[in-house]
Amino acid sequence: MIDQQGWYDGAMHLPSPHCDFREDPNDISLLVIHNISLPPSQFGGPYIEQFFTGKLDSSQHPFFKVIQNMRVSAHCLIDREGKVIQFVPFIERAWHAGVSSFAGRERCNDYSIGIELEGDDISAYSEAQYNALASLTRELIRQYPLITKERITGHQYIAPLRKTDPGLVFDWRKFTALLD
Template identity: 45%
Template sequence: MFKWLLLFAGAGLFYLWIKGKKQAKLDSENPIDLNKNKPKKVIDPEVMVQCQYCKLHLPESEALQHDSRFYCSKEHLQVLDSEGWIGNAHWCVSPNQDARPENISPDLAVIHHISLPPGEFKNQTSSHHIVHFFQNKLDPNGHPYFAEIANQKVSSHFLITRSGQLMQFVSTQNKAWHAGKSSFFGRDKCNDFSLGIELEGDGETPFEEVQYEALNNLIKKVAGAYPQLQFAGHSDIAPDRKTDPGKYFDWKKFQKETGISPDKLPFGLGS
């Protein structure tokens, strides 16, 4: 009897061993997908943005970003758009602007210099005061000179800082308040038909090379949009009141590096 029990036990163990081998083979041929019953991760759609220049929609990861704006290419980042703004400029919109007279496009670019407080750029970065001035946010208590000018309403289309940074305050399609009482060969009110370009400086200090480089790049962009542009200093259109851009602005260097025809510098290279 005992022999039969051993025989049955052995047969049972052998059966279980054979069954285990078969199951192992099945498992190896059909592995269990441990992730089968896990909830699938939801992939959020990529944020789409619009090119400021051409209005093309594209994924944010593929766009070039400057300030809070997006562009589809370097070319579109660096040009003057259809609304009169340059993409790679830092936009600081000024309230001191209005519409040009009907059917008038700019055909004059006026070069200025500005420094707030006067000459302070020699000691520390001070271009933010110019930005505040053009936006009517200048603190009259910040400096004695500020108290004299804080209530003036002034702007320019562009500012080039001592570090060569380009800032834009007014669309080229609109009128900035930069020229004041002025006349260009018998045409008064130069704001109506001009662009104002401010270089950070005081008239007693040579301008920086990076400022000339930024100015040259700017001129290429605006001259492409306004091919009839002529160029003058503030002192040329308001000689009784103004001296800027001053004796340290190198008109010959400006003409040579931009390739502007001397005919478009009506006051001469010794302006």
């Protein structure tokens, strides 16, 4: 379930400072699926959580110096084991999509929910991730009925030429079949 404050009870809650208020919380109408791994293509460890909460130590890996000044978050992260971590309540705006457009409407952060899968564009996602994503998505659709199957997309489709996630290895057919 999702409570009145926008927190999912199936997730560990780890609040991020990288968010702000939505102009219209009743306009939540898009789900955007992403991937992330820190360092790139390495899984496990605390780095994604540290990044989304503004606590990443840039001395821990050379790549972290590249992203050290970024202020980024997602509503949720689903790790390789299927554990869901929520950083931003759904009624608030997470900073996940950047410059983006869906169906001719810009600024996707204003009206979307961003879910990160721990992964990269070339590694298959785990069964546990698909199952957790489907469970969370079904709950989001119940809570926010403007999100429909047709209004679920990948970051690569709302920010083409800039983003490639969740990548060609994300199995859209498998995921949508799990929603039924």
